[in-house]
Amino acid sequence: MLPPERTPRQRIMELLTGTRLTTHQLAQMLAIPERQVEDHLVHVVKSITRDKTSRFVLEPSRCQDCDFVFRDRRRLTRPSRCPHCRSEGIAAPRYGIDSVGPQAGQVDSKASGK
Ligand SMILES: [Zn+2]
Structure with a gap:
């Protein structure tokens, strides 16, 4: 049997799980253009939204000069x-x-600092 071929979307989901990456970083890791990463991300977000076991997290853009945060921005x-x-x-x-x-859903009750 052939090993299952991973689609870019599956790879993006794997790469993003438990961490935070920019589209630029993803593009480098997958060796595809950043524009394609953005395209895949739109679909990744959709499937994650349907998936009850995962949650998509977006850290918004931020201005490096005045610290303005683009909170309302929905686009990726x-x-x-x-x-x-x-x-x-x-x-x-x-x-x-x-x-x-x-x-x-369980809150980590052992989270008290030493
Ligand atoms: Zn600014």
């Missing part, structure tokens, strides 16, 4: 400039997938 691509200070030094949004296992 990076804004070209800051509406606040007009800076083009915008940090790319980062994406990640958190798994929400069957045990999820």
